[in-house]
Amino acid sequence: xxxxxxGRCGSLFQSKAGEADGRLCTKCGFDPCPGVLDIPEEPxxxxxxxxxxxxxxxxxxxxxxSSRTRKNPHIMLKLIGGWLVVIALIIVGARxxxxxxxxxxxxASAAAASAGDEEDTVFxxxxxxxxxxxxxxxxxAGTPEGRNQFVLSPISTASRMDRFYSLNPSMNIxxxxxxxxxxxxxxxxxxxxxxxxxxxxxxxxxxxxxxxEKGEWRLDWDQFARYSDYPWSLFLAGTGPSEGEFRxxxxxxxxxxxxxxxxxxxxxxxxxxxxxxxxGFQSPELLVPKTSPDGQLLDAAFKxxxxxxQVFNPKIPNVNPDGMIRVRxxxxxxxxxxxxxxxxxxxxxxxxxxxxxxGVVPAPSAPAED
Numbered sequence: 001x002x003x004x005x006x007g008r009c010g011s012l013f014q015s016k017a018g019e020a021d022g023r024l025c026t027k028c029g030f031d032p033c034p035g036v037l038d039i040p041e042e043p044x045x046x047x048x049x050x051x052x053x054x055x056x057x058x059x060x061x062x063x064x065x066s067s068r069t070r071k072n073p074h075i076m077l078k079l080i081g082g083w084l085v086v087i088a089l090i091i092v093g094a095r096x097x098x099x100x101x102x103x104x105x106x107x108a109s110a111a112a113a114s115a116g117d118e119e120d121t122v123f124x125x126x127x128x129x130x131x132x133x134x135x136x137x138x139x140x141a142g143t144p145e146g147r148n149q150f151v152l153s154p155i156s157t158a159s160r161m162d163r164f165y166s167l168n169p170s171m172n173i174x175x176x177x178x179x180x181x182x183x184x185x186x187x188x189x190x191x192x193x194x195x196x197x198x199x200x201x202x203x204x205x206x207x208x209x210x211x212x213e214k215g216e217w218r219l220d221w222d223q224f225a226r227y228s229d230y231p232w233s234l235f236l237a238g239t240g241p242s243e244g245e246f247r248x249x250x251x252x253x254x255x256x257x258x259x260x261x262x263x264x265x266x267x268x269x270x271x272x273x274x275x276x277x278x279x280g281f282q283s284p285e286l287l288v289p290k291t292s293p294d295g296q297l298l299d300a301a302f303k304x305x306x307x308x309x310q311v312f313n314p315k316i317p318n319v320n321p322d323g324m325i326r327v328r329x330x331x332x333x334x335x336x337x338x339x340x341x342x343x344x345x346x347x348x349x350x351x352x353x354x355x356x357x358x359g360v361v362p363a364p365s366a367p368a369e370d
Contacts, residue, residue, distance in 0.1 A: 001016060004032055006025040007033055011025060123192060124184070124185050124194065127210075131194050131196065132196075134150050134218060135175070135219060136175045137149075139172075139173050140175050144161055144162050147161060150218060152213055152218045152219060152220050152354060153213070153354075167231055173206070173274075178206070179201075180197075181197045181198060181205070182195075183195070183197070183316065184196075184314045185315075188353065189357045193210060195207065195314040196208050197319070205274065205319055206274060207276070209353060220353060223247075226352060228245065232248065233270065233280065236281055236283060236342075242333045244331065245329070246328070246330075247328050248269060248283075248327055249326060251266070251267045252264060252265065253285065261290075262290060263289055264288045264299065265286075266285070266287070267283060267285060268282070268327075268331075269282050269324070276319035277319065279321060279324075284341065284342060286343065286344055294344060296362035298327075298350070300350075300362045301350035301359070305324075311351040311360060326350065326351050327347060327349070328348045328351065329346065330346045331343070332345050
């Protein structure tokens, strides 16, 4: 006897082996083998082929592509619009921060300035020791002949130096008492110069300029000594020649009150050697027509000073008294029985360098109205 499983009721029953035919379940009384039910197959439905459009694609494919195409333009338009807004904001910001004229000139001028600064640094490094040696030799020399070998244009300068020191015997400086307080390259019209500022132990200041001549760095003595043809105080007092060339300080008198006047009211002062912030003897008032070449030069020089600039742009401190400019000019003294007056014959330059370039460019005159 063996145990079998009824496929109909799920019960276990015993039966003899080998009697598969006619074997019945002792529980339910049916044949324990349910057999296999034959299920008729449903005939397959024919599938219609996709309908093709003239371009060879199905309609469903074209509809899907059409839908995607409709969506893509909207996305692209949004992206393009967003980028246009960003670019517009950048352009507006750039125009606000950098005006048109500045945007056009800044990159080129910045690059040129950077290259120029680097070149000037090398030039100054190679030259400053030679200038210092020349200055020390000039100050240490005790005779005009000894000084002459250290100055610019020694042949033409010798006679002026001799006359100057005979009238100013106290203008001697101990080179050991000086300390270099500033140095800069100065681009003069025809050559580069070295501008220096020195301070002494007793609180005095001296500015000296050097130019290269015949392979040697020499002192611009006329600028250093503030050379004039005759002592200013004596010229004002009525002695000496009636006309001479002078290096003086100039101040515009009542500039705001006289801005609509036809003349510039000018006061001239002698510089004080070693004390650049102080002034010496003062001239009477001199009137210079604003529309004259001299008046236009003075106006340009005062505007430059008010903006904080210096002629030829030396990068050392400006030691002039506030509101004053340096001028090199020819003045005539006129004396009558009733009075003594002075008039400017010609303004040579708005600086003390030994070059005749005025150093400033007058503003163009406004066109005359019809």
